[in-house]
Amino acid sequence: MKLLVVGAGEMGRWVAHTLRPVVDRVALADTNPQTAMDAAEAVVDGRVVPLDTDESFDCVVLAVPIPVVADAVARYADNAADGAIVDVAGVMGDPLAAMATHADGEYASFHPLFAPPRGPGRIAYVPGEVGPVVEHVREGFADAGNEPFETTAAEHDDAMAKVQAGAHTAVLAYALAAGDVDERFHTPVSEPLAELARTVAAGESRVYADIREAFDGAGPVADAAAALAEADREEFDALFADARDAVDGDSRVGDGAANGDDDATADGDGPTFEE
Numbered sequence: 001m002k003l004l005v006v007g008a009g010e011m012g013r014w015v016a017h018t019l020r021p022v023v024d025r026v027a028l029a030d031t032n033p034q035t036a037m038d039a040a041e042a043v044v045d046g047r048v049v050p051l052d053t054d055e056s057f058d059c060v061v062l063a064v065p066i067p068v069v070a071d072a073v074a075r076y077a078d079n080a081a082d083g084a085i086v087d088v089a090g091v092m093g094d095p096l097a098a099m100a101t102h103a104d105g106e107y108a109s110f111h112p113l114f115a116p117p118r119g120p121g122r123i124a125y126v127p128g129e130v131g132p133v134v135e136h137v138r139e140g141f142a143d144a145g146n147e148p149f150e151t152t153a154a155e156h157d158d159a160m161a162k163v164q165a166g167a168h169t170a171v172l173a174y175a176l177a178a179g180d181v182d183e184r185f186h187t188p189v190s191e192p193l194a195e196l197a198r199t200v201a202a203g204e205s206r207v208y209a210d211i212r213e214a215f216d217g218a219g220p221v222a223d224a225a226a227a228l229a230e231a232d233r234e235e236f237d238a239l240f241a242d243a244r245d246a247v248d249g250d251s252r253v254g255d256g257a258a259n260g261d262d263d264a265t266a267d268g269d270g271p272t273f274e275e
Contacts (some may be wrong), residue, residue, distance in 0.1 A: 001083075004029065004049065004057040006076055008039035011088055012063035014116035016043045021063075022140035029053065038261065058083035059133050066091050066210040073098035084133035086110055090160070091214045092153040099128055100147050106131045110141070110148070115203065120145035124156050157215065165217025168208055171196045173225065201236065 005012045008030035012109040016026045020043055027049045030036035040046035049055060060080040062072045069089040077085055077099070084106035087095045092109040099107035114121035123141055125148045127134065138148050139230040175197035178190070186194060200208070212218050219239075231239055244250075 001058040001133070003027065004053075004055075004060045004079060005074075006030075006051075006060065006065035006072060007065075008032075008036045009063065011112070012040045013042060013062075014112070014119065015063055015088055016046060016060050018042060018119075018144045018146075019137065019140045020046075022136060023059075023142065027053075027055075027057070053079065054081065056082060058139060060085045061137075062087040062089060062095070064089060064160065065206070066214045069097050069211060070094045070098040071243075072103050075123075077102035077104065081105060084108070084131070084137070086134065086261055088112060090164075090211065092124075092156045096126060096128055096153050104128065105129070106134045108134045108235035109153070110137070111160075112146070123148040125150050126153050126156060160211070161215035164183040165215040166221045167217075167220045168200055170225075171200050172208075173221070175201065205253065206232050 001023045002025060003016075003019060004027045005016045006029050008016075008028045012028065016028060022027055026040075026043050026046045028036045028039050028043075028046060029049050029051050029076070030039070033048065033123070036048045040048050057079055060076045060083075062069055062076065062085070064072045064087075066089050068085055069091065073085065073087070073095055079085075081104045085099060085103050086108045088110050089095060090111050092111065096107070096109050099109075103108060108130060109126045110125040112119065113124060123137060123146050127150065164271065171193065174193050176195070178197075181190065181194065183191075226230065228236065228239055251275075252269050
């Protein structure tokens, strides 16, 4: 199977490396020819083709930024006319709609739910027109230790507003508000938050900006933070209960806390007494 990966950045390289064992040869194209050459050298028998290639491939994988993925579908659908075109851009509604319009053969959307250095992991998968090529790609991801699971574009994009745009906003806001905290003072809650902030900050701001613009998840987090900051005691208690219900959590505060038992707050967060 001949594979073309459009976009030779971190995700494109991951796709090329992951699928290399199940294809005959990998070609890469990128707006930066040197980036494509470097990626091709990192893949056994990888080669570079120009962005405007008219060569046909059994499968074209679009590993391009979210804002341009729909246009890329229209541009490269003909290169996969007798095979399949798929994307790993991270949004699913728009590329699948473009594939339904422009693709003559098979198509599907995949979203690895991890940064490539942290793979393998779960991969959201929405089938469009599925046949042997799309199945071969899905199986190739699975063979590399990943866990593809089927969903819908609407379900995926709604979830991404929360687990990507919302989560990134919350983590970056914490980093901006907390600043540089002496590690001796970290608690079991703040320490993983700081680690998450370092993970996010290690990425590319362009990628996070694309996610924020694609999914309406930042606003609800900002609204929730404002509500917590402005709440009186009764309102805060109600919001706290809503948060516990939202994550299906259980209270660890029992009779011991009411009697001043320090073990009731053994994680080190908050006071060791109850009013």
